[in-house]
Ligand SMILES: O=C(O)CCC(=O)C(=O)O
């Protein structure tokens with residue numbers, strides 16, 4: 001590592017030893033072709049115009065791959081670009097506190113698996129209701145709170161719309177997820193260029209502990225999804241959102257919708273920033289298969305559990321599970 005004070009942990013010629021994963025965890029097919037089997041769903045389509053109803057497309061994708069992308073979702077590009085820019089400024093700041101009451105920043109030296117570090121930095125904070133938590137978010141860059149709250153207002157509208165479509169597709173009553181999807185968590189990642197991405201990982205394989213997750217990744221790839229036993233890349237479509245089914249929705253759907261394993265690989269040249277918003281049940285919410293989806297032919301496949309119990313048992317948010325749960329106040 002160069003020693004000047006402006007140099008960053010990733011300004012290196014070779015991957016430091018403690019970022020190299022054991023052979024069995026190292027990504028292999030990072031150059032695999034972009035997967036075109038993650039459906040891209042145009043939310044402006046309607047049956048009246050002769051298109052497949054987006055509700056049907058969303059349901060099919062959620063059943064088969066657990067992932068889809070949405071375009072023409074109505075979120076203005078400027079709001080999304082502003083959010084990406086302010087997060088880039090945040091990650092560029094030379095010193096960031098690591099742990100405050102309202103937000104958690106983890107440098108690449110945290111979140112290790114068996115002593116190996118991820119090739120990324122991460123910022124997490126709760127974001128619902130915005131007016132109750134905005135004052136706890138980072139104060140620098142000075143535009144952070146204003147820009148990110150504008151982004152989250154839009155994300156909350158889009159996630160409610162998608163959950164409503166899923167509820168319609170599953171045959172649940174209208175508004176089924178309202179009131180159950182009020183806890184949202186923002187998790188933004190910075191994946192810097194890496195001298196040898198075949199040795200490192202941006203995020204380990206995992207499933208999301210959410211109902212659904214909405215991800216903005218701009219035009220840079222890195223996200224991979226496990227499909228038919230292989231890691232496949234999720235294409236990067238500027239201005240699209242990647243949506244995936246989390247394990248809570250898999251349970252509620254009695255296994256009809258799939259929460260699929262995914263990971264992030266690094267690349268040599270680009271800095272990649274992603275913004276994930278986890279739409280989670282509230283901590284006390286009891287998660288179990290929806291009654292109308294359970295019958296003699298399709299018995300319940302899951303036992304009922306409070307969401308906070310699930311999070312604790314699975315350490316769903318890694319080492320910061322407890323800190324995040326406290327921040328999310330019941
Ligand atoms: O950064 C990404 O592309 C994916 C992030 C992710 O999977 C997560 O935060 O759970």
Ligand SMILES: [Fe+2]
Nearest residue numbers: 206207208262
């Ligand atoms: Fe994830």
